[in-house]
Amino acid sequence: MAEITIYSAVVCPYAHRTRLVLQEKGIDFDLVEIDLQNKPEGFTKVSPYGKVPAITHGDERVWESAVINEYLDEVFPHPPLLPSNPIAKAQARIWVDFANTRFVPAFSNLLRNPEPQKQEEAKQELYKHLEFIENEAFGKLSQDGPYWFGESISLVDFTFFPWFERWAALREYRGFAIPAEFTRIKQWKHALKERDSVKAIAHSKEFYIERYAKFAAPAVAAVR
Structure with a gap:
């Protein structure tokens, strides 16, 4: 056991x-x-x-x-998944909080809301968060490395990645692909997908499209 x-x-x-x-x-x-x-x-x-x-x-x-x-x-400290430097560790926790309080709610709002106007607002919100990640994380923290903190994978990478593996559901049901201009995010996603730990439990696009259908279904009008 x-x-x-x-x-x-x-x-x-x-x-x-x-x-x-x-x-x-x-x-x-x-x-x-x-x-x-x-x-x-x-x-x-x-x-x-x-x-x-x-x-x-x-x-x-x-x-x-x-x-x-x-x-x-x-x-289980090996391999370490948080930076040892206090400011870098603080930054990692800020990004985890950003995922939980901003990024994930925007993703969920877009997928689940049946109203076109609310969906458009959610798209704009999610785009803004992607732009922030592209510029603040990959533009400043990671430098030339593939991950959030450069060459070393961290808890931050694993905090965000599950939603990116599920992105096919957003594309299928809301027509929202990761915008082409966010090249560093796309490179990061590809780097994550190639890790053995990610491959070990990965599911296909079709898997998520099928399972998220019920969350993206349009609202049923009330019977009067």
Whole structure:
């Protein structure tokens, strides 16, 4: 039995983050797949919010993907996935927060909102965030390296990547591809896709298009 057990759901990008970290670090783990529409009895004893991912490590439990990933990086320090320099570590945490509070909500709003006007607003918001990443992350932090912090992969890369693996759903249902002018983002996405840790649990474009269809479905008019 592995030291770590992760409670996950295959469609969940947050759980995808933590599985990527486990793969990158070569940590042996047991995987428990949770049906989020029919959660098993007692699941909240592991995940008090009733969400995935959550992990158990011996008798301890940790939930929330960003917290789990930092925990794993501290407990299993090789290879390190956060910079050791205090300011660089602070910048990494800022980018994780940016993903959680700005980028991911814009992605979700675009995919899930059935109203064309709201979709257009979400496209503009998401474009603005991509532009910020292109200029502030890859234009300043990464220099000539392929990853957020240059030559070294980090938690930030794994924090964002699950949504980029799912981008085919945005293109399919909302006609929003990654704009051509964001060349560094495209290079970064390609570099991530080539990593063994990413390949090990990757799914096809068709997989996400099929599974995200229900989230992108148009609203059903109320019967009067």
